[in-house]
Amino acid sequence: MSKWQCGVCGYIFDGDEAPEKCPKCGAPKEEFAKLDEETASKIERSRFTNSLHIELFTLLEKVKEISEKGIKDELDPPCVKLFEAAKAYAVDIQQRIKAELKGHMSKNKWG
Ligand SMILES: [Zn+2]
Numbered sequence: 001m002s003k004w005q006c007g008v009c010g011y012i013f014d015g016d017e018a019p020e021k022c023p024k025c026g027a028p029k030e031e032f033a034k035l036d037e038e039t040a041s042k043i044e045r046s047r048f049t050n051s052l053h054i055e056l057f058t059l060l061e062k063v064k065e066i067s068e069k070g071i072k073d074e075l076d077p078p079c080v081k082l083f084e085a086a087k088a089y090a091v092d093i094q095q096r097i098k099a100e101l102k103g104h105m106s107k108n109k110w111g
Helices: 037-073 077-105
Strands: 001-006 012-013 032-034
Touching: 012 037, 037 077
Parallel strands: none
Antiparallel strands: 001 012, 001 032
């Protein structure tokens, strides 16, 4: 399958042919340009990486939940300390994921 990019808004369309109208901005078919193999493959890889980031983010959300339960349970100081560390780590990685994804989107290059 080929990839087509809207020359007006940058939207990337997957298909053997360009769409009749841009799904994002409504520009006509003529505004679309076919992307070369290399660019198309970079987009695929970028989408894959983004999906990994999102999967990891979701897992870390679970880590936060579990850690909060442990902190609340307050069995003994070493346990609480461990849960606090796990929570802080999850929050830190989540912030970094957010920054990374934001960077990908602002480049608006690889869809
Ligand atoms: Zn468009």
